[in-house]
Amino acid sequence: MSNLSKTLLLLCLLAAQSAGSTSLFDREVDIYTAEWAPYIDLMQSRGDLRELVEIALVDVGIKANWQQLNYYHSFQFIEQNKITAAFPYFKTVKRAERVIFSDPVFFIENAIFYDRVRYPNNFDIEGHTAAVVGGYSYGENIDALLGSTRTFANDQQALRALFNGEVDFVPMSSHVAEALTLEYFPNQYHRLAKSPQYSSASSVHLIAPKTVDGQAFMDSFNRGLVVAKKLVTEIDASIDANIFGRAGGIVSLNxxxxxxxxxxxxIAVSASSHSIYLVPGTRAVVLDWSDAMMGSTNNEQIFSAMTELTKVxxxxxxxxxxxxxxxxxxIRIQE
Structure with a gap:
């Protein structure tokens, strides 16, 4: 159980104790979201960012019921006052004219990614075409840089277009680009390069309709969010650790x-006698370093540490x- 899950459980128990009744909540609210790995992982019972929203709502007596709908239509339905809330969204001036945004829930780095095989030197986006997802914002700073674009249905299709040479770059949240490439295009991971000159930290928010009820709901959520952030200390480090564990970069096996x-x-074989042979120089990406590699080791344990197993x-x-x-x-680290 993650630290956020434990905090949510504790808060629910405290709410029940203080309320002195069988009901933990004053009301329930449907919140619409969609897959956005690794921050929103619908294959799990809950994702870390969803847990933070839940903690904020529990504090003000509201139970979150998560519903699945793509981000484009969720935004449209919020604007039309057909649903109560949706999450997560980047805030822009134009969007803020149409819906109510919560206080910042979390900050995420958006960046420009390109193919280092096609562009081995530093990449300049001027004169190049980007793959974007319909209805998405990548934060106002990144949005302002985009010129020629091609629109795709989702992030996976945008990355596929990049690796197929159909576009020159993709704007995307850094951890999302890495996670999706590892999951759907693992043999292309070495080609994914992030331009150091184009990156921006953007906040993600809960959104609600621009109505009296929507504003009242958001005021309650913002009050709970203050409490949630105090309860969940070092939230950035906690969420990064829960999402990415002890992953590393590209290595060669020699x-x-x-x-x-x-x-x-x-990984599916537990018996150490079932091994496969690898060609020297095989490249891999580290998914989880062994315990010894993550900590300190005294001199007597060095050989033992080097024979420990790391997941790649x-x-x-x-x-x-x-x-x-x-x-x-x-394992040898590759630059």
Whole structure:
């Protein structure tokens, strides 16, 4: 259970105790959202950002019922006062004229991504075409940079267009681009490059209709959000840790002294006798470093640390795409 889940459970128990009744909530509200990995993961019972919203609402006696609908139509229905709330959205001046935005719930980095194979040097967006998702905003700073664009239905299609050479770059939240590439295009991960000159931290918000009831609901949510952020200390570090765990960058897997053959254990196989052989130089992306690599080790434990297993996803070779465990001594960091 994540720290946010524990906080939410504790808050519910305290609410029940203080209320002295069988009901924890004064009312329930449907909140519309959609997949936005890794911040909103509909395959899980709840995502970390949703838990923060829930904590804020519990504090003011409101139960959140999560409903699934794409972000474009959710925004339209909020504007038409057909639904009560939707989450998460980046705030822009034009959007704020149409719906009510909450106080900032969380800050996320948006950036420009390009194909480092096509553009091995620093990338300049001027004169190039971007892949954008219909109805999306990438924060006002990034939005203002976009010139020629092609519109796609979702982030996966935008990334596919990038790797197929149909567009030159994609604006996207940094962690979203990394997570989707690892999930849907793992063999292309080494091609994904972030331009250091185009990035912007943008806040995400809950939205509600521009009505008296919508404003009253948002005022309540904002009060609860203040409490939620006090309860969940170091929220940025907590959410990043829960989402990304102990992942790392791109590595190569090579022979080592005493281990002339690179072997790995497929993640689905528990018995250490079931290994696969890897071509020396096989590239991988680290999904979860071993405990020893994340901490400190005394001199007597160095060899033990180097033979511990780290989880990686293979980016090329005969076993491309597989998630395996490999000894630390085979791992070399690639720039």
């Amino acid at each position: 022979e080592a002294d005493g281990y002339p053959i690179v072997t790995a254990i497929p 996803r293979l980016l090329d070779g005969p076993h491309q795409g597989k998630v395996v465990m490999v000894r630390n001594l085979h």
